[in-house]
Amino acid sequence: MQLVKRSYAGVMHKIADLGPMERLAEEAQQSDEYGWLRWAASLLAIHDIERMIALGLPWWNVAATRDVAQFLRTRPNARVFEYGAGASTIWLARHAAHVTSVEHHAEWHHRLSREVARFQNIALHHCELDGDAYIGAIDETGAPFDLIVVDGRRRTECLARAIPHLAPGGIILLDDSGRSRYRRAIENCGLKERRHFGRSYCVPYPDFTSILHA
Structure with missing residues (x-):
């Protein structure tokens, strides 16, 4: 594949x-x-x-992207945490006050570091995927987040770790949420789901992105 x-x-x-x-x-x-x-x-x-x-695009479902943009417009001081860095990191920095992003792939982190250098509101970190460093990176931030993006590796574990760090009224975006290995984690996480399906950036087929909220 x-x-x-x-x-x-x-x-x-x-x-x-x-x-x-x-x-x-x-x-x-x-x-x-x-x-x-x-x-x-x-x-x-x-x-x-x-x-x-x-x-100026993230690699998400188009309708979900609009959903997140509308949410962030209501929170001009929004803080964002992101599992899995990429073009979405730049997009988030243009829509939120501050973005903390963690990436496990060292070469990709190095390449992306050059792109985010001009954005003062991005903190990009490299975390090894093994052990607790990657999924536990959110524990080191010390602040609740208005938006948490789960779009990297070990997504079911990242989702569970993210929920206690969600600010009141905040949301979690979980991408590729149609995959069977993520469905049970979403259904048992205790949050409500807005599940978007349809046009998605970068791919010629319809795909899923979910917004989870209290």
């Missing part, structure tokens, strides 16, 4: 480098964030952090 994904991404990148597609990407940057043009451009930016940042 990983080979298929890499091959697909490679094809999309070659198409993205064509002149007409580069113009599409430029036009998409000025289009509706949740519209079809921006979504179409995101298909060519799969696994391309620079293109995704230029488009």
Whole structure:
């Protein structure tokens, strides 16, 4: 499956480098964030952090992205914690007062560090995946969070660890929530679920992202 994904991404990148597609990407940057043009451009930016940042998009379900943006507009001083860094980290920094993000992959963390350096409201940390360092990183922050994003590895454990750190009225975003291995954790976590299914950035098929709240 990983080979298929890499091959697909490679094809999309070659198409993205064509002149007409580069113009599409430029036009998409000025289009509706949740519209079809921006979504179409995101298909060519799969696994391309620079293109995704230029488009100003996270790799989530489109409707869930709108849901989170609307929530953050009601909380101008919002604090965010994120498991699994990427283009979403930049998107969150543009919508929230402060973002703490943890990433397990050392090479990806190093690459992303160059991108987040210009954002004073991002704290990006590398945590080893083994043991408790990664899932327990949220325990070291000392503050409740208005939004917690669970979009990295060990998601069921991260979800359980995140809940006590949720601020009153806060929400948790869990991406790829249609996967069977996450369903039991979501259903037993004690939170209510708004489950979004449909267009998702970067992929040509509909996918799930869930918003969990008290």
